[in-house]
Amino acid sequence: MSGPESSAVADAGAVVAGDWHEWLARRREEFETALSAHLATLKVTMGSHSRLPDAVLYSLNVGGKRLRPILVLESCRVCGGTSAAAMPAAIAIELVHTFSLIHDDLPAMDDDDLRRGQPANHKAFGEALAILAGDYLVTHAFTLLASESFDPQVAPKLINALGSATQWMIEGQAADIESEGRPPQQELVQYIHRHKTAALLEACCRLGALSAGASGDTISAVARYGRHLGLAFQIADDLLDDHGSESLVGKRLGKDGAASKQTYPAAFGVEESGVQARREVEAALQVLDAFGSRADRLRDLVRYVIQRDR
Amino acid sequence: MSGPESSAVADAGAVVAGDWHEWLARRREEFETALSAHLATLKVTMGSHSRLPDAVLYSLNVGGKRLRPILVLESCRVCGGTSAAAMPAAIAIELVHTFSLIHDDLPAMDDDDLRRGQPANHKAFGEALAILAGDYLVTHAFTLLASESFDPQVAPKLINALGSATQWMIEGQAADIESEGRPPQQELVQYIHRHKTAALLEACCRLGALSAGASGDTISAVARYGRHLGLAFQIADDLLDDHGSESLVGKRLGKDGAASKQTYPAAFGVEESGVQARREVEAALQVLDAFGSRADRLRDLVRYVIQRDR
Numbered sequence: 001m002s003g004p005e006s007s008a009v010a011d012a013g014a015v016v017a018g019d020w021h022e023w024l025a026r027r028r029e030e031f032e033t034a035l036s037a038h039l040a041t042l043k044v045t046m047g048s049h050s051r052l053p054d055a056v057l058y059s060l061n062v063g064g065k066r067l068r069p070i071l072v073l074e075s076c077r078v079c080g081g082t083s084a085a086a087m088p089a090a091i092a093i094e095l096v097h098t099f100s101l102i103h104d105d106l107p108a109m110d111d112d113d114l115r116r117g118q119p120a121n122h123k124a125f126g127e128a129l130a131i132l133a134g135d136y137l138v139t140h141a142f143t144l145l146a147s148e149s150f151d152p153q154v155a156p157k158l159i160n161a162l163g164s165a166t167q168w169m170i171e172g173q174a175a176d177i178e179s180e181g182r183p184p185q186q187e188l189v190q191y192i193h194r195h196k197t198a199a200l201l202e203a204c205c206r207l208g209a210l211s212a213g214a215s216g217d218t219i220s221a222v223a224r225y226g227r228h229l230g231l232a233f234q235i236a237d238d239l240l241d242d243h244g245s246e247s248l249v250g251k252r253l254g255k256d257g258a259a260s261k262q263t264y265p266a267a268f269g270v271e272e273s274g275v276q277a278r279r280e281v282e283a284a285l286q287v288l289d290a291f292g293s294r295a296d297r298l299r300d301l302v303r304y305v306i307q308r309d310r
Numbered sequence: 311m312s313g314p315e316s317s318a319v320a321d322a323g324a325v326v327a328g329d330w331h332e333w334l335a336r337r338r339e340e341f342e343t344a345l346s347a348h349l350a351t352l353k354v355t356m357g358s359h360s361r362l363p364d365a366v367l368y369s370l371n372v373g374g375k376r377l378r379p380i381l382v383l384e385s386c387r388v389c390g391g392t393s394a395a396a397m398p399a400a401i402a403i404e405l406v407h408t409f410s411l412i413h414d415d416l417p418a419m420d421d422d423d424l425r426r427g428q429p430a431n432h433k434a435f436g437e438a439l440a441i442l443a444g445d446y447l448v449t450h451a452f453t454l455l456a457s458e459s460f461d462p463q464v465a466p467k468l469i470n471a472l473g474s475a476t477q478w479m480i481e482g483q484a485a486d487i488e489s490e491g492r493p494p495q496q497e498l499v500q501y502i503h504r505h506k507t508a509a510l511l512e513a514c515c516r517l518g519a520l521s522a523g524a525s526g527d528t529i530s531a532v533a534r535y536g537r538h539l540g541l542a543f544q545i546a547d548d549l550l551d552d553h554g555s556e557s558l559v560g561k562r563l564g565k566d567g568a569a570s571k572q573t574y575p576a577a578f579g580v581e582e583s584g585v586q587a588r589r590e591v592e593a594a595l596q597v598l599d600a601f602g603s604r605a606d607r608l609r610d611l612v613r614y615v616i617q618r619d620r
Contacts, residue, residue, distance in 0.1 A: 108436070
């Protein structure tokens with residue numbers, strides 16, 4: 001990726017080092033293994049009376065960077081917990097994220113035919129199954145976190161945090177859809193991004209910290225990091241969508257602009273958007289000061305999300 | 311209501327008495343009051359950046375018989391609990407039921423313009439908001455049950471039971487949609503009705519019993535009653551859709567037949583469907599024998615659901 005917006009935000013952090021990519025690949029593999037095991041069980045449970053299991057598994061297996069579950073796992077580790085403790089929450093977050101992508105892509109919503117370079121769920125399975133696959137995924141996320149293997153003291157907190165974030169995400173999507181074609185408005189774009197993107201990234205961190213059994217103050221701090229990370233991520237994404245390359249993003253570009261979406265560059269201009277992204281990056285990094293060197297991977301993640309598409 | 315199908319099932323129980331209707335009206339009023347209070351708080355929380363709050367409230371306020379929440383409340387009472395203890399579960403169940411109606415009515419699904427004699431959600435607010443309103447309702451059901459005011463020992467069990475039932479319902483809807491236009495098949499229609507309708511009615515009873523802190527055996531018995539009730543209800547509904555009057559049902563009739571849906575009359579014939587409905591009614595009543603006279607209202611509910619539309 002190159003262009004004014006990438007250099008505008010990239011100088012906020014050092015170039016990500018080689019061992020970072022190895023680390024990221026290992027975390028991703030760890031998550032994929034756990035997810036595959038979970039889905040194998042799920043597929044048996046769902047039976048074969050419709051193509052719903054295929055539709056559900058299709059969008060989960062199309063891949064993606066798995067940024068959100070990795071953020072859950074690492075937030076848990078920073079708070080002294082294990083990957084195993086945070087894995088159900090990591091899977092639940094990815095289920096909710098995948099639900100949102102499937103429904104966002106529907107013709108009645110953003111009408112996207114491609115997702116991560118593959119046909120969107122409704123192009124592969126039809127609209128009815130895509131709606132139902134999304135419904136199933138979001139429902140299963142909560143069912144999973146309420147399963148008996150979980151500590152009953154922690155489970156309601158996880159579910160409440162994930163549920164609140166999901167409600168915010170849906171509210172953000174509604175505001176996004178309804179403001180299409182209306183002139184860019186700064187307060188509105190901030191509302192949309194705070195709800196549609198930042199809320200779920202904040203929830204990743206909160207659920208990770210909760211899974212580690214962290215104290216209230218620690219949970220709040222890690223969640224605050226996630227919120228700033230989420231806003232930096234969304235501003236960078238808006239800038240990328242404005243100027244990025246289609247092969248990198250795996251979806252049609254310039255689409256948000258074409259539909260007169262509320263974006264940071266449209267509401268604030270490219271330069272001011274870069275300034276705001278840097279401000280969020282700095283705020284995210286500042287929260288991590290209290291965690292010392294054990295938060296190094298969370299620092300790397302900040303630099304990573306502003307340099308790459310999700 | 312008159313016709314061969316109603317008399318076929320109506321003789322399974324005595325005509326419902328006058329005080330029953332008073333009782334039902336009081337339970338309904340009790341639920342409406344609690345729901346209104348909850349929605350007033352929710353509307354404030356949701357803010358005003360889109361019409362999503364209006365879309366969410368619209369379908370909840372269109373009314374309906376509130377059969378499911380009343381079943382939750384009464385199952386709790388039969389197990390020795392109070393209405394207050396079961397009210398969050400009753401509201402959560404109604405949210406999930408309303409979510410399923412909104413998504414089922416969408417053009418990509420059953421394509422119904424009317425629901426309870428009013429424009430369906432997507433006719434009133436458009437498809438995008440209808441999809442999001444359904445998403446919000448199902449998410450809020452789980453968030454609500456995970457709220458801090460709940461006993462953490464009970465909340466995960468409620469969420470797990472409601473989540474499992476909702477997953478079954480979605481699987482049933484997928485099988486229903488995908489089998490449209492295919493010849494009626496007895497095993498398939500049983501699968502669809504077991505999943506699409508009976509699972510949620512079973513969950514009503516299970517959540518009610520859980521809210522009362524009932525023992526495992528009692529919870530299982532009450533849930534079994536709910537399953538038989540749900541199957542009787544769905545068979546009666548199929549028969550009603552075949553022969554009922556449009557003003558009574560508040561939606562277009564003969565639609566299931568026109569779309570070659572998998573229905574009991576289509577798969578088993580009207581007479582055999584009546585036999586099966588009676589069998590489910592008897593099984594439901596038999597479960598209640600162990601509960602003596604305190605289950606009288608649950609007995610009345612059996613007779614009620616086979617005589618009336620939901």
